[in-house]
């Protein structure tokens with residue numbers, strides 16, 4: 646089963662519980678507006694990134710050209726850590742490790758021993774608990790997907806036990822990126838989806854649905870805020 650059908654299947658039953666947590670701390674229309682000064686003023690030392698729709702088109706192979714300068718500027722900030730949390734499948738996980746060789750790419754798995762994390766970094770994959778599982782071949786091992794809050798716990802721990810209030814989750818989807826981080830006590834930044842037309846229709850449908858839900862719950866004003874100072 647592909648990544649997106651599984652995500653939809655897991656999210657739908659929790660739809661309303663998740664909808665209550667979908668209000669981000671901040672909205673920005675572009676990464677270009679996410680300045681080092683803003684992050685410093687907010688005490689943010691860790692950025693937890695979604696990839697598809699946030700940094701590049703769906704299953705893209707590099708940061709979108711229009712975001713590259715902003716991304717590089719943030720990567721150059723002293724003392725600011727970066728980590729990627731993706732709902733990707735196994736092949737895409739390896740690919741993201743290649744695209745971002747020096748940024749930890751983290752996935753969570755449900756195993757018979759409980760939830761464990763795996764990260765791709767510097768060209769190799771490693772399990773957080775020293776375990777050795779085979780996600781592709783072991784039916785008892787399954788991916789834990791955003792919006793599960795346990796993933797944020799893994800991210801904070803793997804980034805060096807960063808306190809939740811020093812981290813900021815950056816993503817383009819209210820349900821997967823924002824709701825899970827909110828539940829984990831991590832502040833959230835919603836950005837506009839990059840290359841919306843690149844997404845498979847069920848994901849695009851979910852994006853429209855969650856934007857509609859957001860407007861129903863919270864109104865249009867915040868959704869359109871572009872100054873990055875809209876408190877949630």
Ligand SMILES: [Mg+2]
Pocket residue numbers: 695696697698699816817818
């Ligand atoms: Mg996304």
